[in-house]
Amino acid sequence: MHRAHFPHRLLPWLLVAPQLLISAVFFYWPAGQALWQSMLREDAFGLKSTFVGFANFRRVLSDPAWLNAIQVTAVFSLLTAFFSMAIALFLAVQAEKVVRGRAFYRTLMIWPYAVAPAIAGMLWLFMFNPSFGTLAWPLRQLGIRWDPLLDGEQAMTLVVAAASWKQISYNFLFFVAGLQAIPRSLLEAAAIDGASARRRFWTITFPLLAPTTFFLLVVNSVYALFDTFGIIHAVTGGGPGKSTETLVYKVYNDGFVNLRFGDSAAQSVILMGIVIALTAFQFKYIERKVHYG
Amino acid sequence: MAEISLRDVRKSYSGLEVIHGVDLEIADGEFVVIVGPSGCGKSTLLRMVAGLEEITAGEIAIGGRVVNRLEPRERDIAMVFQNYALYPHMTVRENMAYGLRIAKLSKAEIEERVARSAKMLELGQLLDRKPRQLSGGQRQRVAMGRALVRNPAAFLLDEPLSNLDAKLRVQMRLQIKELQRTVRTTSIYVTHDQVEAMTLADRLVVMNAGVAEQIATPAEIYDRPATTFVAGFIGSPAMNMLPARGLGDALEVAGQRLAVPAPAGRDLILGIRPEHLHPAGPEEPGFELHVQAVEWLGADAFAHGSLADGTDLVLRTPGKAPVRERDRLKVAPDAAALHLFDAGTGRRL
């Protein structure tokens, strides 16, 4: 069946104009600039720039600091995605079991969603502050030399904890919806076949949750890549050393703090490539039911 | 009060023609039903009259005014959609009043018209309900009401009963007919259901593959179908179609010679409706029918079988004297009710 349309010609243009205009000015033009700048190098005084082709990319890709950032980003993203999803799934499964109080638990569970990542980071650092943090105190009592401002691994632990904590709400809501969408009859059939509760979870519930899990994996990766800039900036500033310097933080740092524009732009372009790949991946494998006609 | 005329109306989608020139003159107050299988173009034709589809070529006039380039609202028509298309967030009253409000009628006038239409359709109790609180039949009546309040030059109805169950369909069919008799508004009604078509229409348009095969009264269509398609489409079970050959003063069919004049040497198709076959007398020429299945409906029964040469044949018998499966019987056609078509063109001779 053909979709009916209004026969107007000019009106639709007026309707899309605002969005196209803003997209052009704040998205396409700067993205183009980033592409162009990634192939320029400025002299020491920032007076003259010369076209250097892919030289910036070559330098970035062989820069140990950038390779370190890639590694930090990978570790940070994987740990954050894993912990926030595992905890959320565990709690969602418990919430599926209870009859009463679901809405109550949900209400208390969604608070962190409303907390800015930067504030989440500050909260966790406050709680685990080596000198007066209430939760750092027992660690000290146990004899752990706890100081996330000096120890790289502890700093990473702290930012992962803060980032995961904030994301539990989001994942919890999706897992609850995913669990509710699983046909009860399948679980009943498995129960009649004699499968234990644990077995039912791993052989039926978990596989049927795969689309939700997969979707969340992509969303959480994107979250860990970008939205957590605030956590890193507010808590560790990429340090100590460069132990929590993620890709986005490095783009910011090189561009705004160290004023290495060419390198920063080249990193931006590489990041753009990663986002495009992730988005393409998501739409190819997850959003199949969306039709772009 | 309006007559509607279509002159050589055509429709193409990206170069592919789907409506091949339809001519139709509808008199003021007439109830015309367009019937045909799905995909024959009947809905497209109706939507072109409504102004929801552009007309590729030809001319449509409503009340003597050519409307080709007019918006739906400028055509003075009202439409009833297959899925009713009631505005889900509005009450029945608001649904009915919406068009009048846009037309800037006075509050009192709107109120009065809605009340009058609601009374005709027995919607009085439902005026403050939302569509989701209504049954299918009630929604259908609201859709009718929404068309009725507008008091338009013409009603356009696109399969308005196809979402109802069988019993309700019969009931609504009668109501629509009665309503149209009362208000006497020119109406075009599209359906794929031949019973609806036969019972409602003043005149029928039988469409097939973008062509109006025949435009005539139901009786004429039934008694003198213009083509094999019309013959096969109208009537249930369908008319029997037997390949035949003209012999001048007679007809050769299934190895039998029937005393029916037919042009010599021409390949023909002989159409016989199931009710126009009767058990042959001993002397009468007829077909040997091998009955394979019997559908007993109570008042009558349909016997499905085949002839010696393999041609399928359906016979209608009274329910009191049923034939049985695996019976062999000799049947003969009623000579006065035979239909002859050209085998090549499918046209009636």
Next chain:
Amino acid sequence: MAEHEMIGTSRQSRIMAHFLLVIGVIVVAFPIWYVFVASTHPLQQILRPPLPLLPGAEGPSNYARALSGDIGRIGGVGVDRLLLNTAVVAFGIAVGKIVISMASAYAIVFFRFPLRMVCFWMIFITLMLPVEVRILPTYKVMVDLHLIDTYAGLILPLVASATGTLLFRQFFMTIPNELMEAARVDGAGPWRFFKDILLPLSATNIAALFVILFIYGWTQYLWPLLVTNSNSMNTIVIALRKMISFADADTPWDLVMVTCVLAILPPILVVVLMQRWFVKGLVETEK
């Protein structure tokens, strides 16, 4: 309720589930509770761990001091101004994005015009260009357009993105064709159809998107950090960061905690109060 119970969910396992959920809720909600508790204790108490788990008596005085200008004395800008800035940004982004994306989705779904699909893809591709990947050049555009330290600068670049348009487009496409045709036959033009039919039907979606975007706007960090130089244009999140120094002991933690509570309370209220639409919108739109 028996038919809602999971098969094999015995009484014990339900009690166990409740127990685990309570622990989960404590873990998830604890940091927020903790910051609230901290905001009600005197500075000396905060600096001497462990902090009590219940609110102290200093709450009223801490809040009174913070609201009456003590925060202004630290950062130079009063907390009222910070909250106003943040609210303007959050509302601006939420409302702006909804208006702009509804308009473009309406055009793309209900009209046929040349380059329609080009427009759609132009919008779609912005999905792949988050602020983070074009920080410097976007900053330069802001400088050239004199948008640094303005509300427009804080809002505009975040107002256009594909997510809203995609969402509304998807929703509009579920609206039966006949509804629009019925409206046209009833005499409604594009504006009336939008106002009388589409807008009321989109109410739930708009509410859900509003919550999501309000939170998005309220919690922005990188962008406000870049385009505000003047403290008086800071959002509360940025100002909070500037108040804290983890290394030295000068940070007025009691006031910081009050600011923190004020910074997270509005979005939490929005999420909790509009929970129904928010959850529905989040789960239905992003999947």
